[in-house]
Amino acid sequence: MTGLPPVTCDSLLAQISAYLDGDLNGSACAAIEHHAASCAACGRVIEDFRRTTGLCRTAATAPLPADVRARARARVLELLKRR
Amino acid sequence: MDVSVTKRGNPHLSSTAADGDVYAGLVRAAAAGDATAMEQLLIRAQEVAFRFSLLVCGHAPDAEDVMQDALMRTYRRVGTIKDPAAFRTWLFRTVRNACLMKRRKRVDEPARVESLDEPHGFGHSDGTSAPRDVATGGKGPEELALNAWLGRRLRRALAALPPAYRMIVLLREMEGLSTREVADVTGMTEVNVKTRLHRARVMLREALGSEDAA
Ligand SMILES: [Zn+2]
Secondary structure, eight states: OTTSOOOOHHHHHHHHHHHHTTOSOHHHHHHHHHHHHHOHHHHHHHHHHHHHHHHHHHHHHSOOOHHHHHHHHHHHHHHHHTO | OOOOSSOOOOTTSSOOHHHHHHHHHHHHHHHTTOHHHHHHHHHHHHHHHHHHIIIIIOOHHHHHHHHHHHHHHHHHHHTTOSOGGGHHHHHHHHHHHHHHHHHHHOTTOHHHHHHHHOTTTSSSTTSOOOOOHHHHSOSSHHHHHHHHHHOHHHHHHHHTSOHHHHHHIIIIIISOOOHHHHHHHHOOOHHHHHHHHHHHHHHHHHHHHHHHHO
């Protein structure tokens, strides 16, 4: 970690998206993990961010309302029938 | 020094290249005459249109029109497409444009168009603007549909975001586009996409956390 400024709670929060998205190099990641290992608050922040993204991903895979799906399907069948 | 070199932030936390591959595969198969693939592709195109329309543009009656538009454009596009891998970004650009056109036609809401189309030109200097009422309040069909889809808690957290941020959350976190693809769809730089996504995540976390406490 030589050459890198020490990770603080503020700097961790500022870099957390880059960290989670894989935009940081190995030593920068290690510095964040080193801090989080001994700072419960930052450990929670990282978990919260992961959970938030997970919540969004889950929402995207949820089926659309049944009436919307039925209309979408009817439109497709109507279009392909006319082919 | 206790430095793990194997444990890293998940590089693919919110980017799902596989999703794009699914679309590309369906486009290729549909173009080759596979009727089932065509059907699936046309359904997916409409699902994308519904999610974008409702969450970003937030006008339920428009969503059906935007779905119809996405359906027809996808259908016409399949036979002529040169690069199936680029289909998904094309689809999102198409849907975004259709949403913007619908809103331009609603003369009572000119400001809304600005806040999505030109995030820097409206609202605060950092590109944000006041959250629109769509996702925030009211008891209209939008709120009911959004509640059914997202759940009340996530809907309210998303409602607190400026529309331009909500669009990035939808594209990147929900739909799984890469930063590059989001930049292609929105016309923003990749740096801008990353900055806004980060701010949006901070805001979402705070909103979700405060609901927990409430
Ligand atoms: Zn800390």
